[in-house]
Amino acid sequence: MSKRLVEFTDIGIEFDGRILLNKINMTISEGEIVTLIGPNGSGKSTLIRTLLGLQSATSGRVLRHEGLRIGYMPQKLHVDPTLPLTVKHFLALVRGVDKKAIEPTLDKLGIAHLLNSQVHVLSGGETQRVLLARALLNKPNLLVLDEPVQGVDVNGQVELYNLIESIRDELGCGVLMVSHDLHLVMAKTDTVVCINQHVCCSGTPQHVTGHPAYQALFGVPGADESIAIYAHQHDHVHDDHGGILSDQDAHAHCHH
C-alpha cells in the first residue's frame, strides 16, 4: 500500500456559531490524485488552508506524516502590475530554491521560453504553469492545487490535467486539487471527495458521479448532453471497497 501523506480526522471548523466544516475525514497517499469538489462556499478552500496550517481546526486533527513537503499552487497570482518582475526573478524568490532547477522546471512544463517574460503579461494558462513551476521548485511529495485550471480554455485544461498526471507519474507525489470542473478532471482523478460542509460522498469518479448525494448537488451525469462530457451510466452503488451493494444496503449506505 502507498505511504499515507496526510490524514484528516473528524475536522470541524466553526466561526461565530456557524459550522464551516463538520467531521471531515480524508486521506491522501503518495501517488494518489485526490480531487475536492463541492458547491461555492462548501468549505474547499477552508480545508486546504487547514492542511497548509493557515487555519486551525475547532475540532479533530490533521496528521502530516514525517517528511511531508507541500508544493502549493494558489488560485491566483497577486503581483503589482507596476512592479517589473520576470518569471525567472519571481521563481528565484522561492525560499531555499535551487536556482539551477528553474530552467529545467520551466522546460518540463513547456514554458522555457517565458523565462525572461514579465509575470503580469502572461496569459491565464501561462500563469497557471508558472505557479505550478513554483510549487514544483519546492521539491514536494504532495502538490496542493487550488483550482489549477481556472482561467484556462478547454484544450488548455486537458493539457494541464495531463501535465499534472505526468508529474504525479514521474515524481510519485500525491496531489490534492480543488476543482469546479466536474467532467474533464474526473478522468485524471483516483479519488473524488465531494464536500458541502461535511463529506457528502467520496471514492472513485464512477462511484461519486453515481451517488445520490452528488446527483442532488450537481445533477445526473449525461442528463444534459449539451454540457455533459462525462456520461458514465451508474445504476448501482458500491461499498467502500468497490463491491456492489444490494438495493437495501445501498439505501442504508447513501444515508450513511
Ligand SMILES: Nc1ncnc2c1ncn2[C@@H]1O[C@H](COP(=O)(O)OP(=O)(O)OP(=O)(O)O)[C@@H](O)[C@H]1O
Ligand atoms: N476566516 C473566516 N471567517 C468566517 N467565515 C469564513 C472564513 N473563511 C471562510 N469563511 C466562510 O466559509 C465558507 C466556506 O468558504 P470556502 O472559501 O472554504 O468555500 P469554497 O468551497 O472554497 O468556495 P468557492 O467554491 O466559492 O471557492 C464561506 O461561506 C466563507 O464565507
